[in-house]
Amino acid sequence: MKLLLRGISASLVSAACTHGWTAPTCTVATGATLSFGAVVALASSSDVTTNSGSSFWINCTPEVTAAPSLYSATPRTLTSGANNLPFTLSTVTPGGAELPSASPGAPLGFTRDGTNQTVTLHGRLYSIHFSSLPSGGYARSIALTLEY
Numbered sequence: 001m002k003l004l005l006r007g008i009s010a011s012l013v014s015a016a017c018t019h020g021w022t023a024p025t026c027t028v029a030t031g032a033t034l035s036f037g038a039v040v041a042l043a044s045s046s047d048v049t050t051n052s053g054s055s056f057w058i059n060c061t062p063e064v065t066a067a068p069s070l071y072s073a074t075p076r077t078l079t080s081g082a083n084n085l086p087f088t089l090s091t092v093t094p095g096g097a098e099l100p101s102a103s104p105g106a107p108l109g110f111t112r113d114g115t116n117q118t119v120t121l122h123g124r125l126y127s128i129h130f131s132s133l134p135s136g137g138y139a140r141s142i143a144l145t146l147e148y
Contacts, residue, residue, distance in 0.1 A: 024063040026148050029116070032056030034123045036087075039130055048130075049094035052121040060112040060148065068112075068148040070119070071105030078125075078138035085138050087125050094124040105147055 032052040039048050060068055070091060078085040090096040091106050099106055099121075110117035 024061055024065070024148065026058055026060040026064060026068055026146060028059075028146055029055070029057045032121060034121060036123065036125055039125065047095070047127050048125040050123050051094070052119075054118045054120075056121055057116040057118050058108065058110070058146065059114060059116045060110075061114050062112055064112045064148050066148055067107045067109065068146055069103075069105035069107050070144055070146055071100040071102060072142050072144050073101050074140070074142045076140075078140045080134075080136040080138040083133055083136065083138070085125065085133060086129050087123050089142070090122045090124075091119060092122065094122040096122065103145070103147060105145065 032055040034050050034052055036048050036050050058068065072089065076087050076089055078087060088095055089099045091099055091108065097106070108117075108119055110119070
């Protein structure tokens with residue numbers, strides 16, 4: 001039996017600026033994708049991981065003095081009809097510190113110099129969760145919030 005996991009598409013839904021003036025800005029690439037690919041749903045299968053590669057980047061101007069942070073309140077569950085498949089999401093490593101679901105988000109340690117800085121999103125499916133699911137395409141769109 002195979003589970004076809006079409007992936008997760010991530011897009012920015014809002015950005016919160018904590019400064020009183022509007023000069024500091026961050027631009028975000030939208031449409032980053034995580035694709036787990038085809039998964040064989042056997043109890044002996046191992047966990048499946050993926051990452052967004054360089055498809056997701058953030059560009060902040062030097063006027064942004066606070067470290068930008070990222071979170072997602074979207075449920076971490078891929079769906080196919082009535083079937084649900086939980087997954088984890090991290091900016092560190094697959095199965096690493098979970099991306100927060102509310103503010104404050106995970107601090108993003110990158111240079112704020114006006115250049116595109118890649119932010120890698122990591123996803124992990126634990127085999128215990130997919131071993132008994134029926135085959136099909138499982139998907140979820142994720143909304144990310146960037147604070148700065």
